[in-house]
Amino acid sequence: MSDAKPNSLKAVMDQLNAGTGAKPLTQRDKRARTVARLVLVQALYQMELTGTGVETVIREFVDHRFDSDLDGEPMAHADEEFFSEGARSIVREQATIDPLVSSRLASGWRLERLDTTVRAILRAGAWELKFRPDVGLEVVINEYVEIARAFFGETEARFVNAALDGVAKDVRKP
Known part of the structure; x- marks a missing residue:
């Protein structure tokens, strides 16, 4: 796998909005949460590649990126509180999150072998x-x-689905 980049933010948002995860939020809130998840993955990716600290990345996104217009898509509609909470918590709880994800990888695979973006997606989902x-597992x-x-295609989407489904079974027992 390679560190894939989507063609444009608008293309990614269009794909995400075509997904089926109904939530008890308004459409505007749902979109803001979707943008926050996407930006959270981007922030985790950036932190891992650059070694930048979580507070610096949060400040950069909140101060500069959320107010910008990227590929015609305004970032100001992100749920900034959810994004910030997620970034801080994932960094703080990484020693708990990584084993949850690792336990769902194929035998012999380590989390470090995964593509950086896939790793960010799995960490955010596991968090x-x-x-x-309070957020439905579906x-x-x-x-x-x-x-x-949106970033890769069906193969990685199926992989993420299987891994997160396994994590959900481990952490959301009925």
């Missing part, structure tokens, strides 16, 4: 499944599967 029980899985599909 939400473990630490945000919503979480569907949103991150759609993000994977």
Whole structure:
């Protein structure tokens, strides 16, 4: 796998909005949460590649990127609180999150072998499944599967679906 980049933010948002994860939020809130998830994946990717700290990345996104217009898509509609909480919590809880994801990889595979973007998607999804029980597991899985599909295609989307489904079974026991 390679570190894929989508053609444009608008193309990614169009793909995400075509996904099926109904939530008890208004359409505007749903879109803001979807944008926050996408930006969260981008921030995790950036932190891993550059070694930039979480507070610096949050400040950069909030101060500069959310107010910008990228490929015709205004970023100001992101749920900034959800994004910031997610970034901080994923960094703080990485010692809990990574084993959850690793336990769902094929035998012999390590988290470090995965593409950086896929790793960011799985960490964000696992965080939400473990630490945000207020969000339905179908919503979480569907949103991150759609993000994977937008960046890569069906193979990675199926992989993300299987991994997050497994994490959900581990952390959201009935």
